[in-house]
Amino acid sequence: MRDFEEQCREVQEGTRILRYPVTGIISDYHELPYVLIGPDPEGGCTEITGRIKVSPRLLITPRQILEKFGEIFSDDGFMDQELQMRSFRFAAARDPSKRIASDELLVQRHDGDFQVRLDTREDELARAEDVRTSLIHCPNPRLYPVSLESFIQSILHREFR
Numbered sequence: 001m002r003d004f005e006e007q008c009r010e011v012q013e014g015t016r017i018l019r020y021p022v023t024g025i026i027s028d029y030h031e032l033p034y035v036l037i038g039p040d041p042e043g044g045c046t047e048i049t050g051r052i053k054v055s056p057r058l059l060i061t062p063r064q065i066l067e068k069f070g071e072i073f074s075d076d077g078f079m080d081q082e083l084q085m086r087s088f089r090f091a092a093a094r095d096p097s098k099r100i101a102s103d104e105l106l107v108q109r110h111d112g113d114f115q116v117r118l119d120t121r122e123d124e125l126a127r128a129e130d131v132r133t134s135l136i137h138c139p140n141p142r143l144y145p146v147s148l149e150s151f152i153q154s155i156l157h158r159e160f161r
Helices: 004-014 069-073 114-127 141-160
Strands: 016-019 030-039 045-054 058-060 083-085 105-110 134-137
Touching: 004 141, 016 114, 016 141, 030 114, 030 141, 045 114, 045 141, 114 134, 134 141
Parallel strands: 030 134
Antiparallel strands: 016 134, 030 045, 045 105, 058 083
16 A cells, blocks of 8 residues: 555646636635545545635735844845735545535535546536636545645745746
8 A cells, every 4th residue: 555645745746727716816815616526446536616715815024023034044135025825724534434514515426437527517617607616636536635735836826926
């Protein structure tokens, strides 16, 4: 059996973001809805629909911490004048015997090929003209938080570049 770290690496490298939200991240508290679909080892596929809650952009400046970055890191010019970040949260159960159910997370199993389900959901989002919901292919839905982390990283990369 492969070790957990290797499995996570494979999921991270195999995650594909098929649809991004057109609006991207906005300045206030908001949500990023997503549909994540991947193959089940026993056949069929798993579809996870949920929302990631996003905080407003948090800025930490030297004025707020009453020190200069050069003093903190003993090197002038080492850090940008501002540190920027966001916080994200989503449900995850590390113990497979536990079940998560909420208004913000729905896990469904479907018979048939996962690629067909992925294409169907992409068509449904396009027909509904849904520009907010992201579509994510996850190689192993049991490790879906790893794919969501990849999605969040790609969103942050687009926002903070």
